[in-house]
Amino acid sequence: xxxxVIGNSDFILGFRLAGVEMTIAAESDQKxxxxxxxxxxxxxxxxxxxxxxxxxxxxxxxxxxxxESVQPTVITIGAAEGGVSMRExxxxxxxxxxxx
Amino acid sequence: xxxxxxxPTRSELINLKKKIKxxxxxxxxxxxKRDGLxxxxxxxxxxAKGSRDAxxxxxxxxxxxxxxxxxxxxxxxxxxxxxxxxxxxxLTLKKKxxxxxxxxxxxxxxxxxxLAERGYGVLGTSAVIDETAxxxxxxxxxxxxxxxxxxxxxxxxxxxxxxxxxxxxxxxKVIPELKEASAFIKMRLDEMERDELVRxxxxxxxxxx
Numbered sequence: 001x002x003x004x005v006i007g008n009s010d011f012i013l014g015f016r017l018a019g020v021e022m023t024i025a026a027e028s029d030q031k032x033x034x035x036x037x038x039x040x041x042x043x044x045x046x047x048x049x050x051x052x053x054x055x056x057x058x059x060x061x062x063x064x065x066x067x068e069s070v071q072p073t074v075i076t077i078g079a080a081e082g083g084v085s086m087r088e089x090x091x092x093x094x095x096x097x098x099x100x
Numbered sequence: 101x102x103x104x105x106x107x108p109t110r111s112e113l114i115n116l117k118k119k120i121k122x123x124x125x126x127x128x129x130x131x132x133k134r135d136g137l138x139x140x141x142x143x144x145x146x147x148a149k150g151s152r153d154a155x156x157x158x159x160x161x162x163x164x165x166x167x168x169x170x171x172x173x174x175x176x177x178x179x180x181x182x183x184x185x186x187x188x189x190x191l192t193l194k195k196k197x198x199x200x201x202x203x204x205x206x207x208x209x210x211x212x213x214x215l216a217e218r219g220y221g222v223l224g225t226s227a228v229i230d231e232t233a234x235x236x237x238x239x240x241x242x243x244x245x246x247x248x249x250x251x252x253x254x255x256x257x258x259x260x261x262x263x264x265x266x267x268x269x270x271x272x273k274v275i276p277e278l279k280e281a282s283a284f285i286k287m288r289l290d291e292m293e294r295d296e297l298v299r300x301x302x303x304x305x306x307x308x309x
Contacts, residue, residue, distance in 0.1 A: 001191040001206075003240065014166045016182035017229070018236035019189055019213065046191050046206065047247040070254055073247040077159045086148075086253065093257040093264070094138060098145060 001046035004072070006035045011051050029057050036062055045072045052078035106281045108288035116282040123278060127270040134263045136199050141256045148253055151246040158242050162235040169228040181220040181229045187213055189240060198252070201259045206248045211241045 004022040005015040012023035022045065026032040032054060039045050040062075048066075055063060055076055066074045067089075091097050106112065169178050194205040218233055 001193055003189060003191070003243070010166075013178060013182055014162055014232065014236040015240065017166075017178070017185060017233045018211070018240045019185045019187050019218075020240060021188040046193065047244065049243055068254075070251055073251045073254075075155070075243050075247055075250065077155060077243075086250070089254070089257050090145075093261040094141070098142075 002044055003047045003049065004039045004042075004045045005049045006032065006039065007049075007051045007054055015049070033058055033062055036066070039072065040065065040069065048072040048074045050074060050076050052076045106284055108285045108292070110289065113282060113285045113289070116278055116285065120275065120278045120282065123270055123275050127267065127275065130263060130267045130270065133199060134260065134267055137201070137256060137260045137263060140198050141253070141260060144249060144252050144256065148246075148249045151242065151249055154242050155239070155246055158235070158239045162232070162239050165228070165232045165235045169232045172226060172228045177225065178229065178232070181225050181233075184220040185218055185233070187218070189244075191244065198256065199259075201255050203252045203255055204248060206244055208241065208244045211244070212237050 002022050003015075003020050004024065005012050005020055006024045006026055008027055009025045012025055016023050022039075024035045024039070026035045036048075036050075036058060039048055048069075050066075055066070058066070087097065166178070173181075189211040190209050192207045192209070194207065196203045196205045212234070218230075220229070
């Protein structure tokens with residue numbers, strides 16, 4: 001299993017330095033969406049790392065898929081976006097807002 | 101099950117009683133499962149909070165260091181070093197079972213490397229690059245841990261939700277309907293018995309007269 005990182009070239013550079021091989025540079029919105037769909041369909045990817053601000057640039061449909069996705073697990077860095085969706089999920093399942 | 105579908109017979113009543121018993125047993129077991137899952141979930145939740153903060157912190161630190169590296173080495177120098185890194189972190193997946201929910205246990209190897217393993221030359225680059233690399237390696241390490249926790253949470257939440265739905269369906273829909281049906285049958289059977297009694301009395305009165 002692999003880690004995949006998608007983002008602008010500055011974002012992925014550091015991950016290359018740490019040895020992550022599957023880094024995909026995507027500057028425009030369209031390229032970003034394409035790259036994310038491709039990674040989601042790739043079975044060998046276990047973890048997908050995205051920048052929090054990039055999530056907001058994705059189309060709504062892909063965003064919901066990302067939030068629901070278990071494999072690959074999507075981790076967002078930066079903005080609190082990932083926390084918000086998790087918070088919603090917790091509220092729905094348990095009935096109480098437990099996230100802080 | 102609508103009331104009009106129920107045949108008011110004794111065998112139907114016995115069947116219904118069996119069904120009620122079964123549903124109640126299932127309801128109790130599912131309720132216990134739900135409570136157990138929520139308990140497990142609480143344990144994971146604490147860890148998840150911590151890991152999210154840790155990622156933010158490590159990311160900020162790594163960003164700072166790479167900015168320094170870009171200034172010292174120039175972005176081309178950093179890129180060159182990044183391209184020459186050979187060893188990639190490898191993940192192995194194991195499965196863990198939490199109350200019937202299969203949850204991954206991710207183990208990573210070769211995330212943290214020492215200088216010689218990184219692949220770019222030691223002579224050609226400065227110490228800033230090394231620091232950047234190790235900062236990002238730490239970040240990746242944290243991300244892997246967070247990924248495990250987050251997957252666990254998502255799966256647990258899905259299971260909690262469906263279990264809760266089942267518990268509620270049994271409690272508020274299935275069991276009340278079965279009970280209603282059995283009450284209806286009982287009433288009809290009693291009514292038929294009274295009918296029969298009255299008829300017998302009438303016949304007796306007629307035959308005496």
